[in-house]
Amino acid sequence: MYDLILISPINTQLGRFKRFVPRSVPIGVGILAGFLRKQGFSVKIIDHELIDININTIKDILEQCKKPCIVGISVMTANVASGYKTAAIIKSVDKEAIVIFGGIHPTVMPDEILQNGNIDFIVKGEAEYTFLELIRQIKGGSIERDKLENIGFVEDGKIVYTKTSTKMVDVNEVPMFPYDMYDPSHYNLGFILTSRGCPFDCIFCSQRVITKRSYRYISSERVIEELDYLINDLKQPNITFFDDYFTGNKKRVFELCEMIQKKGFHKKACFGVQTRGDSINKELMKAMRAANFNSLMFGVETASENLMKVINKAETVQENIDAIKLAKEMGFATEATFIFGFPTETFDDRFKALSLANEIGIDRARFNNATPYPGTAMYEMVKDKIKKEPMWINFSSAGAVTSGIRKKYPLPYVPDECSEKELEGTILLANLLFYLNFTNLKKLFNPGQSGSGKWFEVSKKEMLSIGTLIDLSLLAGTVLIRSLNYLLSSKNCRRFFFRGIRQ
Template identity: 40%
Template sequence: MILINPQVQKLGKFARYVPMYVPIGLGSLAGYLISQNRKVGIIDENITPINSGLIDEYSRDTVAPYIFGVSCLTAGISRAYELAKMLKEKYPDSKIILGGIHPTVLSEEALKTGHVDIVVRREGEETLNLLYESIKRKEDYSKIQGISFNDGHGNLIHNPDARLPAMDSLPPFPYHLFEKHLGKYNFGFIATSRGCPYNCIFCSQRCISGRTYRYINPEKVIELLDLLINKYKQKYILFVDDDFTVNKNRTKKLCTLMHKNKFYLKAKFDCQTRGDSINPEILEYLKMAG
């Protein structure tokens, strides 16, 4: 399977202010598939623009039927559709799978392009793994939960949502898959939870995880922070969690462990939260952690 992060081309004059982070969603998918002994390649168009020759190179050691997975936000959807068209024309028997927030919300739009075979909705690790197995074995995948597809008779089918996995059941984020581009990527990020229990009207996250909130246990987070700080020498690390301080006990325990490991001597940290998710006590813990 080849996983693709389409290029977002319209940053304009803001481009130099936008750090180039590793594609987190794509990395999480790749890490899970590899943990299930699947063969996976990753192409990030922000690093390596895609052309026909590059796809040939990545496909050379892959057994047909080829599977291409494209993950995108709305900002990259036009390019995602261009890539789907190019891949389908070059490999008519391949399976083109789209995922991410935009395809999750607008599955029919993606399927009606005529170039997309399947949309994986919401979080895709387990669903994509099941699809990989079914497609490679040339078996029926029409009953897999969490997908939308065209049944071949003009009907768009939306199967029920798949269950959301527990965070501790997923493998650690595979930073090593992106090491060769360490000079171009900002490695200073970590995702320690998914979802948010709130229902802000402006936020698209609830389209992916509803109002659930799941997190990695603090001890595993410390292992990842140690990797980022001591192996990859990151001096500024952003927690990309939608709301870092939802679970106060977990936040306090994690901050205490960060302080105990003296990470504050080597790095500074940033996080996202809500005004009503913090209080003076939590602010003291955040300050203590760095």
């Protein structure tokens, strides 16, 4: 019997791409589960991506939980609809079960969550300390409001919030990620998280809602201990650092590179990280290559220096170009993300982004739609122009790419300078045009690829199976039909495509 259950809701917005997108380990609930386990609580993790959530499965899950049964659900805006449905099923099975929502969406939209009727508590911000105290009080049989921080609940029909705490979690008090709680046959466990937060404040990033601009990192000794476990116990040959800002402290990176080599890890595994163009140089790259870091991902976002200022990226396009070119010279595989649909963006801005991706030799690229998630500066900037479907079901940064032939939902935001069809079409066509290059296409289908930008995965064994070939054919057909539709119905989509073909 478990003391509590932690659930990670499903992302329902991937469409036919779902079969080929690498399954993400639910890291948030994992970190919390490991922390609670260290405090003496037994925790069961439920990943909705693996388990169909219905009345029967919820009955089975709740039967494994000690009374009072506590169920924590970690939600972002993109999957809050799934979270609401899960909460409703839980309450239909056991009205006495205590449902707690945490994560980004409850932090920025707490009233909305508590008005739902199926959620008993919400936890705002980083949850380790506050959720722990709440669990202790619930298990103890009484709620002492004065001892709770960053908690919301409904009392006598009114929404109540406890005092606010700005204390940030000491990441060195959080134990190593509980890899043992995940079945390696379902997940790629080749990842590590060695820092938390980011000192920058890009208008589209909702992560700062949780971590603020506080950048903290785990001690180098702890990182080496975890890498030892991943490499020597779990035999992981490719390890991705999931840090938002791995190169935020160059001295620490140099130290880690030296320690990795002393341990001989560089002979057994390769490593990939996410970085910024203004935060990495030749000296640092040289040290990283010596330690067998072989993949760098850059959030390039745009090819427009003006848009860089609009999105408050605090770096320049040229800094990204210089860093990527240098990384290629140093032997790194390079990956980049681009975002279309920022305020004031033009057709030429979007085409320049595609041209840049091709010109500087990026190995893997992804083009997404700008999404004004609540809690971001972009949300406040364009609030009056947002199209919001019930339960935020249309809020997905990949929605322009993954929607089906019969589009169900509108994009949440479209800049004044273009139509929704043009924006959605140029995003899909940018991804298509980039991978029409045979060299780029081979890298997309490479099952051995590593790095943060990996977004398409199928093993060599599965690649030749009948089921995979059918799914790939259906996916290709969907993309082709959608592309033809945009080309036939939008003049600017035709301009974008034929200019891209001529490059």
